[in-house]
Amino acid sequence: MQQLIECVPNFSEGRDLNVIKQITDEIENVEGVRLLNVDPGKATNRTVVTFVGTPEVVIEAAFRAIKKAGELIDMSKHKGEHPRMGATDVCPLIPIANITMEETAKWAQKLGERVGKELQLPIYLYEAAQANKSRSNLSVIRAGEYEGFFKKIKLSEWKPDFGPAEFDAIRGATVIGARDFLVAYNVNLNTTSTRRANSIAFDVREAGRVKREGNPITGKIVNDKDGKPVFIPGSLKSVKAIGWYIE
Secondary structure (H helix, E strand, O other): OOOEEEEOOEEOOOOOHHHHHHHHHHHHOOOOOEEEEEEEEOOOOEEEEEEEEOHHHHHHHHHHHHHHHHHHOOHHHOOOOOOOOEOEEEEEEEEEEOOOHHHHHHHHHHHHHHHHHHOOOOEEEEEOOOOOHHHOOHHHHHOOHHHHHHHHOOOHHHOOOEOOOOOEOOOEOEEEEEOOOOOOOOOOOOOOOHHHHHHHHHHHOOOOEEOEOOOOOOOOEOEOOOOOEOEEOOOOOOOOOOOOOOO
C-alpha cells in the first residue's frame, strides 16, 4: 500500500507573489507531488504551503523549495509579525497514510541531513524527529529569532543538528521535523495592545509564562538554581499561542 506524507513548509515571504510562485513552481515540478494549498499573509510576511505525495517525492520537492527560498529571500531585510529565523523557517512532515510517525521522523532526518550537507544551511530537528527533548519544541528552538541567532548558534547547546554552526545572514536557519496535524486559527481582540494579547496567549499555551515576583507581567523574573527562568505552565496541553498586532 502506498505511503503518503504531507509537508507544510513556512516561507518568510508573504507579500511578493512572484517570489512565492517561484518557490511553489519548484514543488509542482516534482512528478508525483500534489500542491494542496498556498496561504500567504501580508502582516506576518509569511506563506504556508501544503503538499502531499510519497515520501521520496515529498523530500525531493521540499529540498528544491528550501533551496529556491534561500536564493530568493534575504532575511536581513525581512520584517513581519510572526516569529521567524530563516527563509524557510520551518518544514514539518506529517504522516498521512500507511506510514508511522517514527518512519516519518526518519524521513525528516534524511531531509535535514541533505539540506545541511548540500546547501550548507544550519538545520535544527524538532518534534518527533528530535531525540533531545530539551530542544524539540519549535518555540524554544526559535527563541531569539533571526536577530538573536548570530550569538545563539555559537553556544554548544545550540549547535545545529546538521550543517554549519555559522548563522547565514541571508538564509538564516531552518527547522525540520515530523509532527501530527496542527489546527491554526486567529482570535481577533478588540484592542491594539500586544501586551494584553500575549498575556492571554501565555495563560493558555502549554509552555505558559515566565514566573515573576509580585506582578505577573512587570515583576522580577524568578530563576532556578542554574540561572534559567522558571516557567508557570499554561492551561491547555499541546497548545501554542502568541499575540501580535495586525493593522
